[in-house]
Amino acid sequence: MATEEVDPRFADLDAWSLTSAMEAMWEGQLAAVAAIGHALPAITAATEAAKAALGDPGRIVYVGAGTSGRVAVQDGAELTPTFAWPNERVCFIVAGGDSAFVTSIEGAEDDVDDAVAQINAARLTSHDVVIAVAASGTTPFTVAALQQAGSFGAVTIGVANNRGTALLASAKFPILIETGRELIAGSTRMKAGTAQKVVLNLISSGIMLRLGRVYRSMMVNMPPSNAKLKRRAEAMVVQIAHCDPSQAARSLEQAEGDIKTAALLALGVNRADAQTVLNNCNGNLRRVFDELAENRDSNRDRHSKEVTARNQDGAVEP
Structure with missing residues (x-):
């Protein structure tokens, strides 16, 4: 997997001046955002399907483990204050449970049984939209959760940063963002994480646009709570x-x-x-x-x- 490989260009990154290292990391962030352009048709198709499915009872369900799970939680947590999306219509299926929102529980990403149990407990229907995120595209928890969600007829969207992976194969709407090797090999909180957050921004904001929760670029459903x-x-x-x-x-x-x-x-x-x-x-x-x-x-x-x-x-x- 490209996201796990060492990039020869940065093999001596730790010996560089901090200024040069900062420039390289910044350029990597720009490249991550640019990589999303090729996936815009897939992102748009997934967003249209999500809007069509949600109706009045449907929920947006985020699935992930580790960094990807926390990126997903960050996106979903903003839906209520920004668009007045009801709290009961957003759900998080994260490896390790709620404690993983702020604490790394790395072993939880291999727990397939927990993934299936959390999905079953959510009682999904065909109105629900499940967005699963994994940089590798192979995380057992995330793949199992998405596959189980599909068995309930939910709209399944998979976001991964490596081609030909199980998560993409399991999704009705696969979204591949090839961000390639990380400057710090395997540290997908960097390029891959940035790209994931942008993709989730696009999907969730696009859904709200199509549902009429935005008018003339204004968040007109916003609750004025302060x-x-x-x-x-x-x-x-x-x-x-x-x-x-x-x-x-x-x-x-x-x-x-x-x-x-x-x-x-x-x-x-x-x-x-x-x-x-x-x-x-x-x-x-x-x-x-x-x-x-x-x-x-x-x-x-x-x-x-x-x-x-x-x-x-x-x-x-x-």
């Missing part, structure tokens, strides 16, 4: 509704912090109608504005026809 986020929420309402900050603040208070509802209130839509149209459009604000525009156009056309009919009947002077 002073900074409250100011950010008010700024979003100002930008969406083109209102002044004080009106945005009032609308947010009336909407109990819901940014999309507050924007509609600031635009003059009453609370009941705002809730109805948001429900009809599954919370997708772009679709809401399209529907409101269609209703306005329809009402305008109907009014015009009524006026024309009255004129023709002589009820109104031309």
Whole structure:
């Protein structure tokens, strides 16, 4: 596996000046990000399948061991504060359990039985999306978990940094990111880990885009849970509704912090109608504005026809 091999270019890395070593490691990070470009079609296909499967009950399930598991946890933990993705709809299957989030439990990655047990306990369905990450692509825990998830009909996505590996073969949507040899051989927290985090960023953010949790590049589902986020929420309402900050603040208070509802209130839509149209459009604000525009156009056309009919009947002077 390339990620485990010593790169001859860096065989004497420990003898280099720190400046030269830093430059080499930085260049390695850039190369890791560049390697993702070839996988964009696979990443996009996986994201589309994930969005289609999730519906209302589906969960995003992250699977990994060691560094890859912790990278996965980092991505999943941000879904609730950024997109208001419900906590109960994100799940972590990590070798060694919760304690492995902050502590290295290296032997746990070989525990196939635990992987199967954790997947079974999750009670997966075809609405769930399982994203398994392993730099080597061969980690027994991660491969077994993904294979077991597939038996439940879940959408399975495998992210690995080595070609022709079991994880990729086991995934319905394999994503290969060939980052090659690490500057420090086998230290996949470096190039491989960076690439994994970027891929997970793309998948999770892409899902939220497609689910309407982003509008005009703004995180409009964000819960304003502290002073900074409250100011950010008010700024979003100002930008969406083109209102002044004080009106945005009032609308947010009336909407109990819901940014999309507050924007509609600031635009003059009453609370009941705002809730109805948001429900009809599954919370997708772009679709809401399209529907409101269609209703306005329809009402305008109907009014015009009524006026024309009255004129023709002589009820109104031309």
